[in-house]
Amino acid sequence: MQQNIYDNPEFFSGYYELRKRSDNYNDLLEQPAMRGLLPCLAGKTVLDLGCGFGRNCADFLRRGAKRVVGVDISQKMLDVARRESYGEEIEYINMSMTDIHALNEKFDFVYSSLAFHYIEDFHKLICDIYALLNDGGQLLFSQEHPVVTATKNSEEGGYICNERGEPVSYKFSNYNESGLRVISWFVDGVEKYHRTMGEILTEIADAGFIIEAVCETSPDSEVVKKHPKFKQEYIKPNFLIVRARK
Amino acid sequence: MQQNIYDNPEFFSGYYELRKRSDNYNDLLEQPAMRGLLPCLAGKTVLDLGCGFGRNCADFLRRGAKRVVGVDISQKMLDVARRESYGEEIEYINMSMTDIHALNEKFDFVYSSLAFHYIEDFHKLICDIYALLNDGGQLLFSQEHPVVTATKNSEEGGYICNERGEPVSYKFSNYNESGLRVISWFVDGVEKYHRTMGEILTEIADAGFIIEAVCETSPDSEVVKKHPKFKQEYIKPNFLIVRARK
Numbered sequence: 001m002q003q004n005i006y007d008n009p010e011f012f013s014g015y016y017e018l019r020k021r022s023d024n025y026n027d028l029l030e031q032p033a034m035r036g037l038l039p040c041l042a043g044k045t046v047l048d049l050g051c052g053f054g055r056n057c058a059d060f061l062r063r064g065a066k067r068v069v070g071v072d073i074s075q076k077m078l079d080v081a082r083r084e085s086y087g088e089e090i091e092y093i094n095m096s097m098t099d100i101h102a103l104n105e106k107f108d109f110v111y112s113s114l115a116f117h118y119i120e121d122f123h124k125l126i127c128d129i130y131a132l133l134n135d136g137g138q139l140l141f142s143q144e145h146p147v148v149t150a151t152k153n154s155e156e157g158g159y160i161c162n163e164r165g166e167p168v169s170y171k172f173s174n175y176n177e178s179g180l181r182v183i184s185w186f187v188d189g190v191e192k193y194h195r196t197m198g199e200i201l202t203e204i205a206d207a208g209f210i211i212e213a214v215c216e217t218s219p220d221s222e223v224v225k226k227h228p229k230f231k232q233e234y235i236k237p238n239f240l241i242v243r244a245r246k
Numbered sequence: 247m248q249q250n251i252y253d254n255p256e257f258f259s260g261y262y263e264l265r266k267r268s269d270n271y272n273d274l275l276e277q278p279a280m281r282g283l284l285p286c287l288a289g290k291t292v293l294d295l296g297c298g299f300g301r302n303c304a305d306f307l308r309r310g311a312k313r314v315v316g317v318d319i320s321q322k323m324l325d326v327a328r329r330e331s332y333g334e335e336i337e338y339i340n341m342s343m344t345d346i347h348a349l350n351e352k353f354d355f356v357y358s359s360l361a362f363h364y365i366e367d368f369h370k371l372i373c374d375i376y377a378l379l380n381d382g383g384q385l386l387f388s389q390e391h392p393v394v395t396a397t398k399n400s401e402e403g404g405y406i407c408n409e410r411g412e413p414v415s416y417k418f419s420n421y422n423e424s425g426l427r428v429i430s431w432f433v434d435g436v437e438k439y440h441r442t443m444g445e446i447l448t449e450i451a452d453a454g455f456i457i458e459a460v461c462e463t464s465p466d467s468e469v470v471k472k473h474p475k476f477k478q479e480y481i482k483p484n485f486l487i488v489r490a491r492k
Contacts, residue, residue, distance in 0.1 A: 157415065169417040171415040176483065197443055198461045213451060214448050218442075235419045
């Protein structure tokens, strides 16, 4: 059973406030990289897994998609999506990503932003997506980078600073020990799953996908000029992004 | 011009002694993982890039390869190869990996163990290999993992130990700053090139390869039982191995 942490009121309000900030990592690091790898969507059908507030669903319509289905486990997120990101061609479905094999429809493009690390059974997820894609269809997803999800004990992971308090290195542990990680993010007990880069990419290849691009986000120099704290993202990869074709 | 560090007498003798030790990383961590990803070689032609002592060339013959070409920039390494790992079907060529476009022959399988991180122009290398492969041919290579090659200043990288001297984390820096790294390994001034996982894998996909498997080595439990120091390799990835098909 997938954890539905986004419907936890305390978590939801923390996350909602984070995304309103102008210097959040999604908007300045992950989303630009994802947009850079978006295929042409004109006339295509799109499935957005973990669509959250639905902002990308609305963007896909603007890019010419003819139909967009947004799936999210959180009713609270979908309430915002239906209020802020609507359109006749967008359908929101309240469903766990573990149940998408029940969708009775095929798609040209499957998209997922920062949601796959919440899923325990990556093999099933990737096979389900492959089955939902039309031939030649593409998958584009991002997730937290394995170097970031690896560490079990938070004291053994994170930035190491010099005497002036500036980050100079990043430390991590438990990389080769895949599985559940319980972390504190807005609330205690948030469940994520660590997998190595090798496990993720080989699972995708084994499902039959052709891997087209692998991106580990690095901040743009303009972003660093405006938000100096992003300089620390030259030290380590932050998000992992993969595009693959059926 | 690729550095020919293996012909440096001091480096060569240090490396030669290392490989004779029973607990070296090549034999206990990298080679088992590489063997696990070897395709069937019966009747195939093989090119081994950076073949060194030629041990793998001899192994490919035992596995049924009909012809093996071993290329290495180091005359000293090839002297050992010609003495210890010979056969009518093996040809050793003293050549930099940067010059392989001059080989007037196509192969069914290109292999390279722990040599690609010495090459500056990865794009050219991968395109050259693609051109040297027959259709359906495969590439299998290993290199130092990008997390290991990343750090510029050695003080900012390496294991972090607890008060009992046991490694608990691994630190690194400069991951998103690709390029030359000059390190000390047996001698000062050894030149290597850092590239991110994303850069390596996207370059391979862009050349036209289908990525079949990505492996980040992790020690076998039997190895850890016999050589407890390998337990530290659960903390971080050590080598990167990729298999791809033309």
